[in-house]
Amino acid sequence: MKCQEFAPHKHALACERCSIACVYCGSPDSLDHPVFICENHFKMSEKCCKCGRPASFQMKCCKFCKKMQLDREGCVWVLDIK
Secondary structure (H helix, E strand, O other): OOHHHHOOOOOOOEEOOOOOOOOOOOOOOOOOOOEEOOOOOEEEOOEOOOOOOEOEOOEOEOOOOOOEOEOOOOOEOEEEEO
16 A cells, blocks of 8 residues: 555654654655654644644644644644653
């Protein structure tokens, strides 16, 4: 199966710092699998910085690279450096 069948929201699958490959196909290609910072390098804030809802790891704003990923409702999730 293709990665997008597992990850239809195109959430990140390769950590920028430790180069973890895609967990579904093994590809390290950041063009196919958007780069993010994995849980080992960042921890979640408790709430969305826009709506205040509880945070979800798949939906985040990375303070390290300043790139945002929005969920379907347009909320931005914030990660904090450990």
